[in-house]
Amino acid sequence: MSPAGGVPVGETGMAGAGLDPESIPPEERARLPKPPERGPIGSTLIAIRDGNALTTILAVVIALVVGAILIAATNPTVQSTAGYFFARPTDMLSAIWACVSGSYLALFQGGVYDFSQANPLVALQSLGHSIGFATPLIAAGLGIAVAFRSGVFNIGGQGQVLMGAAFAGYVGFTWDGPPIITLIVAVLFGLLGGGLLAGLVGVLKARTGANEVIVTIMLNYVVYYLLDFALQTPLLQDPKSVNPISPPENANAIFFNVLPAEYHVNIGFVLAIAATFACSWLLSRSSIGFKMRAVGENARAARVAGIEVDRVFTAAMVISGVLVGFAGVYQVLGTTTTGFTSGVDAGIGFNAITVALLGRSRPWGVFWAGILFGVFQAGGYTMQAAQNVDINAVQVVQSVIVLFIAAPPLVRWIFRLPQPKGVVA
Amino acid sequence: ATSSASKSTFLPCVVGDVGGFNDHSFNELSLEGVQAAAKQIGTTAKKVQSQTSTDYAPAFASLVAQKCNSIVAAGFQFGDPLVASAKANPKIDYVMIDNTTTPELPNVKDVVFKTSEAAFLGGYAAAAYADSVSKTPAVATYGGQKFPTVTIFMDGVADGVAYYNTQKKKSVKLLGWNVKSQNGSFVGNFTDQNKSKQIASGFLDQGANVIIPVAGSLYQGAYKAIGSGDAVLEGVDADVFQSDATVKDKILTSIVKKVDLAAQTATSLAASGKFDNSTYIGDLKNGGVALAPFHDYESKVPSSLSSELDTIKAGIIDGSITVDSPAATTLK
Amino acid sequence: MTATTTEPAATATTTKGVSYKTPIALGAFALLAILLFVVFGRDGVSTFSFAQSGTVALPDVRFPVRGTGVVVAVIAVLLAVVAAALVRLRGASSRWLVVVFALALVVGFLAWATAGQRLPIIGLLTGSLALAAPLIFGALGGVVSERVGVVNIAIEGQLLAGAFVSAVLASVTKNLFVGLVGAVIAGTLVSFVLAALSIKYVVNQVIVGVVLNVLVLGLTTFLYQSVLIPATDTLNQPPTFSNLPIPGLSLIPVLGPLLFDQSIVTYLMIIAVFVVWIGLTRTRWGLRLRAVGEHPQAADTVGINVARTRFWNVALAGAIVGLGGAYFTLGSVGAFSQNITSGAGYIALAAVIFGRWDPLRASAAGLLFGFASQVANILGIVGSPVPSDILLTLPYVVTIVAVAGLVGRVRGPAAAGRPYVKG
Amino acid sequence: MRLELSGITKAFGALVANDHIDLTVEPGEIHCLLGENGAGKSTLMNILYGLLRADSGEIRLDGVAQHFTGPGDAMRAGIGMVHQHFMLIPVFTVAENLMLGHEQTKAGFLDLPAARARVQEISARFGFDLDPDALVEDLPVGVQQRVEIVKALSRDAKVLVFDEPTAVLTPQETDELIAIMRQLRDAGTAIVFITHKLREVREVADRITVVRLGKVVGEAEPTASNAELASLMVGRSVELTVQRAPSTGGDVGLQVAGLSVLDAAGQIVVDDVDFVVRRGEILAIAGVQGNGQTELTEALLGLQDDVRGTITLDGRDITGASVRQVLDAGVGFVPEDRQEDALVAEFSIAENLMLDRSDGAPFVKGGAVQRRDLESFATATVKEFDVRAQGIDTHVGRLSGGNQQKVVLARELSRDLRLFVAAQPTRGLDVGSIEFVHERIVATRDEGVPVIVISTELDEVAALADRIAVMYRGRIVGIVPGDTSRDVLGLMMAGELPDDVRTAA
């Protein structure tokens, strides 16, 4: 995680309901990176220097403690030993230790490195799984972040993921073309799908002033039900199934693995890394990115400076939708290649908001936030299976971690840490 | 495939779909079945619930890593991920509920249900009851979402009501589902109780005497819509009279689909090394689907109903009465 | 053009400046009406039934569908033309015109969709209110919170927490009012987290809101499965509020059952709408709240404690939304079940913006959404030709169209979303 | 009430904004605080008013030490303040703004009639004309400033602070305010008055304290000359009037004919205006704030939606052109509100310098920002325009107002211009900064660019204008030579064109 890079900024169009330069607390302000934006390594170094890495680690520690309480409190062994705590307290304490340590070990083994495996290459497969979860989150998170930086709040991730999935999936199962070409066409169609839907929002906002928060929320539902409908018609439904599920994707449309198959790391992840670089370039080096940030920070000044604000809004939405659409593409061509349903968005649209904000709307911040979420998701299954921890408890622990990471002042207060150096006020 | 596993070390497992293990439906029932089997064997089952409808593969992978000997999965979306996992782990026995998988693997057992057969009885019983309490009798059904596992109930109910009408020359109305156009009334999800309640109220406004919500636990909303009124409910999946005491005073009967029994049987077979990959089709004949007893309504339904239902059941079993459901076309 | 040709501005025609958005929107709808009601017109008679038990029933109204369709289409076209003319002459169209247009179209659509069927109007309206109630509570909480300057994305979480706690407390104590108090406390607690993190620790308000929703969903589902399910009898079997008809008033046709034969929660909602509205506009509380949401520094300079004002009003917002949560359980179905709110909080959030941060308008937006949902329900019930999935999109499409066609650009509280950090 | 500040120290991080400041204000005295931008005047007053907490030092009122935790305490102790930036709620009415914080209620509801009466009573006492029910956002800034003043007066403060209230007032309004201050002083109120306008200081001050870099550098006599005061403030001698040769009067650069502008509500805000600006001349547009000047400049820039008439630049019709096209046609623009309209506070100086050249050469090639070009340009420009900042990466929001204005000027003047429009270019700036800005504007003119300067400040108009157009209610009352007397201009600003005035159209 690298929260080194400032905070998301810009009028969100929820009529100020968002993130404004003013919203940056003084101590954050002082830590705002000086443009140019740095790459991943640079910002990590800065993070350590400024003590951000420390607060992040401490945030995770607190969250894990909170999670431990939850895990222990609901563990049947702990509950039964609690009955005779005063008679033999060691029983309960060891039960707590067993379930808590077991759960977190499981999380680590399932999400990062399975040290129960003798072969380190096999042990690393866990990380591969996490990357599989992280890839669409990174892409969608980038999309949300780009919109944010431009002052638009895109809550329409769900709809855009579904569009991306449906468009790419459609090409992938209808067209059995040559290798690579098929994949490229399918991906491009998926990006088109996401871009079209988000572009519609942008155009509505530019033309009628319709608030994008409302429109994107509503479009999520509309797209969901329309996709569900289409999945019951010959357009998308697998003729071999009565269920609302699409046919499987053709082999040439599927993301090929870049590591041995057991790692489940495919070209999609490489594309996500490329997208991160691209977004980083877009926001910090490109002309359109410059305009987007200008509009996001101060739309009035941007307009006076000859920047066509409405066009930038629309462009930002389209770029955002394309990136979020890629998450959908990944879902059908990388994750569930055997046919998709209306649940193919897998909650990515909403998780991506958290990922984007957690990454402070900086491309590399989003990248690491996405990886963190991926680890949680992959590890969550092992936690469930190994320690019988409820999936919902895993979700609670995740949320708590995010809240603490997002609140460095709170973490510093808990640990009575001094303010980072060079901070005003 | 697993014959060497001794009883104490056998590890039965179950994967749940996103609805969760408390959906009052297939997830809950498959968990119950596996747990019952585990108890018999003398072990405890492991369970994993998918967080989203695309990460089924990791769910399987996590159970494989736990060294499960059998894995039961319920939900149509599990099909291909299950096959992939089964191919990679030929030593583990897989049970696929509510879906048929291809290709046929030696370690995968499909379990499907001719739910429409039981629903036919349910529709007939509902029509008979409605006819006995009202001059303008009507039976209503609605679904959570338009999945075949849902509409197969609605098809059966519709056929049952129609059969009643032709047999008795009556005109009991069926609301909420049109078999021909395969269109009807749906909540849009399986969680919005308030909306379920409003839909049920709408059916009551239309004069419904019996309501059959095919929507997991959303019958609770319908129960509240009826309130102190005279209308009654029919449950689906489990015998709701028994599974949910809070609503039992309004449960006429239930259209039972014994996912639990199937999961339990298949798990036990795997534990005892007698697992086979033949598809299990739960129907009226083998008791895989059934109409639950009327319980407290025994005395309130027409006295001839029980025998009529027996006759129809026999007719369905011997093929003289056919139940059509587009949703059932893949059930060989 | 030269100076001499420039007309006195008031009478000159312009293309910029005045907006033809409304006439264009109306025109599009008029076209749609022609297409649906005339081209794809249906035969038969649609019966709007006003039947209701216990009161003076109004007679049924019967619409010959094809004729009604044609009439409505003609009215729609005429009104669209009038709207265009008004814009041309006066620079703006009339709000009443839009209302009449919408009413005509709704009647036309309902008649078309229920050809040969009976449409229970009372059920349509009471159902709309029932579906809208939690949205209205949510929207009121959203309005209070955002007007004081804190963006409340956590409405969904507050609703869910309220629903959960009220069900449990009412079950344990067998007392509905304890349940209501519990809902208020639960919503407030969620708000405390939002308020503390966003006001004291200046965490981004949107992030806290989004994460709180996930957190509360996870927590309630977890507790539901691990605690409530095993002990349904004692923990999750609350009584529900029964309707309290107001003597006399409840007998009024249509309005009686709609407004005066409701449960306490619904009465509370109606009261809350007016209290928040009057409070915001007419009281010291409202004045200070709005000042803090618009220009916190200015409020500070007149001695208003910005942080405290924000904190307690966000808490209050949570309390109101919590009541909405109780509507799901105590006011509607009793028992809690997982994710019982099913996204209502996000719809309420949209209603806040749609309603331009005004309690009355936001409530109206909630009602519109409830109405559109209930229309979709009833059409599904009476058996409409529209596929169910398409019907389900109705309320969402209606909202988008209304926002794009009629509402347009909205301006929220100037300081919403910005933490106030003193120098 | 006697106010004593002693040893007040306040640091923002490494920056010491107030360094052991001592200040005494006697009852019945108008005490002027003078100092350049960022000297720490507002900081000191904000500490007095309880908005900021001093790191050390003491505030005493009539000898009693005070411990303010917030403005509420200060107000209760009898301190009132008119803030440098408006502290009004734009969407509230005048009455609501007045009552905020000490609302009277009747049966739980706001007692609006009482608040209205209070507005009317105070306005009447000081000869204002305020509509209690007008929304503040609809009022011209001058009137908003009156609302601020009424707000401060309504609590009968014994110590009153005026932090740059005259920056947005017309001469007449300033005179009214000065009269009020005198009236209050005579009634025994202690008054602190901050302004950058030396004329006002000398007119009204009983005592003058000069602050520089956070420290009191001395007291000055009200009899001191402008030049003395200025050099005390800035620490060097300042040219108070720019040297400029008479206009050479070249070809017509800009021609505006029959220009009218309608606002969103359809009201005419600029009414049938005609004028020309020649190359190498400065046309000043004078007038009381809110008489259409803002809209006129915005119309020139393509920022207004509803514009009739023609605008011709170098023979090319640019009526109805987009902002982009207008800028590309060579128009440089300094908007009135630099923070809202000209700068992106969170952007660095360098980024702000390319804000209106975000497409194409010289900073963008192939869609990519040419950072090296931008950096070298920014470094050179910052040096040329003497922007005081740590570096070109400093966020503009952290610069003082004067330096912010220099960034805007630098950006606009470093393009190849065919027209330069500057609105209120020196609002709120200290004398040192004003000197600099004026020099640059004159230099631009001397390069042969037609220049329009919009100013409500007659000193500025007099210092810069070759010709003066006076606007009143959207119309141009008349165009007169640059040396027209203040009295005549004053009359014109009230809408009258004396018969004997030479026009210079």
Ligand SMILES: Nc1ncnc2c1ncn2[C@@H]1O[C@H](COP(=O)(O)OP(=O)(O)OP(=O)(O)O)[C@@H](O)[C@H]1O
């Ligand atoms: N909130 C703040 N945070 C950090 N630094 C500040 C803050 N407010 C003021 N400063 C610093 O204190 C210095 C003094 O600012 P102050 O506003 O008091 O100047 P001033 O004398 O009022 O200037 P002006 O004449 O332009 O109004 C500034 O240069 C600035 O660097």
Ligand SMILES: Nc1ncnc2c1ncn2[C@@H]1O[C@H](COP(=O)(O)OP(=O)(O)OP(=O)(O)O)[C@@H](O)[C@H]1O
């Ligand atoms: N967060 C901050 N960090 C550092 N300096 C700040 C901050 N906020 C404001 N300042 C500085 O505080 C000073 C006072 O701000 P203010 O808005 O009063 O500017 P000013 O110098 O008075 O300019 P103006 O002439 O436009 O009033 C400015 O110098 C500004 O750069």
Ligand SMILES: [Mg+2]
């Ligand atoms: Mg100042």
Ligand SMILES: [Mg+2]
């Ligand atoms: Mg200043």
